[in-house]
Amino acid sequence: MLSTFAFLSVISFLISFLLTLPTIRWAKKFNLTDDISKRPHPAHTHKGIIPRAGGVPIFLGILLPILFLLKINPQIIGIIIGSLILVLVGLWDDVHDRSPYIRFLFNCLAALAVILSGVTIPYITNPLGGVIHFDSISKTLPFLGFDLTISVAQILALVWIVWTTNIVGWSGGVDGQLPGFVSISAIVIGLLSLRYIADPNQYYVSALSFLTAGAFMGFLPWNFFPQKIMPGYGGKTLAGFMLATLAILSYAKFGTALLVLAVPMTDAAFIFFRRLFSGKSPVKATSGHLHHHLLKIGWGKRRIALFYWSISLSAGLLALFLSPKQKLFAAFLIVIVIFSFILWVNFFKKLPEKTTNGNTYF
Numbered sequence: 001m002l003s004t005f006a007f008l009s010v011i012s013f014l015i016s017f018l019l020t021l022p023t024i025r026w027a028k029k030f031n032l033t034d035d036i037s038k039r040p041h042p043a044h045t046h047k048g049i050i051p052r053a054g055g056v057p058i059f060l061g062i063l064l065p066i067l068f069l070l071k072i073n074p075q076i077i078g079i080i081i082g083s084l085i086l087v088l089v090g091l092w093d094d095v096h097d098r099s100p101y102i103r104f105l106f107n108c109l110a111a112l113a114v115i116l117s118g119v120t121i122p123y124i125t126n127p128l129g130g131v132i133h134f135d136s137i138s139k140t141l142p143f144l145g146f147d148l149t150i151s152v153a154q155i156l157a158l159v160w161i162v163w164t165t166n167i168v169g170w171s172g173g174v175d176g177q178l179p180g181f182v183s184i185s186a187i188v189i190g191l192l193s194l195r196y197i198a199d200p201n202q203y204y205v206s207a208l209s210f211l212t213a214g215a216f217m218g219f220l221p222w223n224f225f226p227q228k229i230m231p232g233y234g235g236k237t238l239a240g241f242m243l244a245t246l247a248i249l250s251y252a253k254f255g256t257a258l259l260v261l262a263v264p265m266t267d268a269a270f271i272f273f274r275r276l277f278s279g280k281s282p283v284k285a286t287s288g289h290l291h292h293h294l295l296k297i298g299w300g301k302r303r304i305a306l307f308y309w310s311i312s313l314s315a316g317l318l319a320l321f322l323s324p325k326q327k328l329f330a331a332f333l334i335v336i337v338i339f340s341f342i343l344w345v346n347f348f349k350k351l352p353e354k355t356t357n358g359n360t361y362f
Helices: 002-029 055-069 074-095 100-116 152-170 177-196 200-223 232-249 253-260 262-277 290-296 301-321 324-348
Strands: 033-035 049-051 123-125 131-133 138-143 146-151
Touching: 002 049, 002 055, 002 177, 002 200, 055 074, 055 200, 055 232, 074 100, 074 200, 074 232, 100 152, 100 232, 146 152, 152 177, 152 232, 152 262, 177 200, 177 232, 177 253, 177 301, 200 232, 232 253, 253 262, 253 301, 253 324, 262 301, 262 324, 290 301, 290 324, 301 324
Parallel strands: none
Antiparallel strands: 033 049, 123 131, 138 146
16 A cells, blocks of 8 residues: 555656756746845845746646546545645746735635535544544524534634645745655655555545655755755645645644644744734744744755754654654644744844855855
8 A cells, every 4th residue: 555655656756856847947938036136035045046936846746646546536626726726826926926915815715625625623632632523613604695604623724724834835945945844744644644544535645645745855856955946935835735734634633733843833933923023914024934043053055954854754753653642742842942942043142144045054
């Protein structure tokens, strides 16, 4: 069975890898590029003109194997529609930066596409014992002459998918950072779902997990330092969207997701609340992310990418063997360490004004 999923991952890898080069040429031809002299952005760390639109080969690396090798069910249709929305909006954003509020609206539409296909959070396992159910809590409201029933399970799914879609993208600031830890996270979710492969639905979860891992691994050689292409908004949001949806569909649920995404989750939460408390919009980009601080203290882009990969790999290995309660404790420890470091570099250590931009040091 594992060999089947490995085959899917290889197919996805090859499609993504082979389609990235023509995407680079296409992006340059149609000016889907990032030139910091023309498009200044506080979160950017690169120099020169870099093609965007990386979400296209990644999306095709996931989509084409689905269409030709898997049976289509309503949930897969919802995932395809949601992914397509994000990639198309990403291309629109690659031409010229769109308003973060417009992008947020489309994030919600992508999440609604999978929720309407039946992807919700009906319950979570309580690490201290028992199960907390949400699917039985609902409210019926009048809407355009119809009775619309909304459940807590749907609302939680919406919040989780939109949140994860954004925060994973926030941790894609340096070359190779995002596709590496996304691939690792998807593999972990895929391996965990194999434990429940007797459930027919879990076959699709495993298949989608390994397809996602393969597509981002295929993109990685082109994105690693020095990057030839950026994921763009479409690639970044597609990463978070797929991980969020797979975490819901698999029995891994939130314990595993919180563990393997502990670093981007902590970084995003700090940035989110800092923006709120300083009176800024929580969706407006800034340069205060963890990778920006690491650049300022002299880390190179390769080292930052490998740091994120290492944390995700270590957390993923723990997720394969720990109980739900132990996963929560391990995630808590990682969050405390990362949060303490972020506090230190923000409030207690004066960082140099100039950065290496990751081009000099490993």
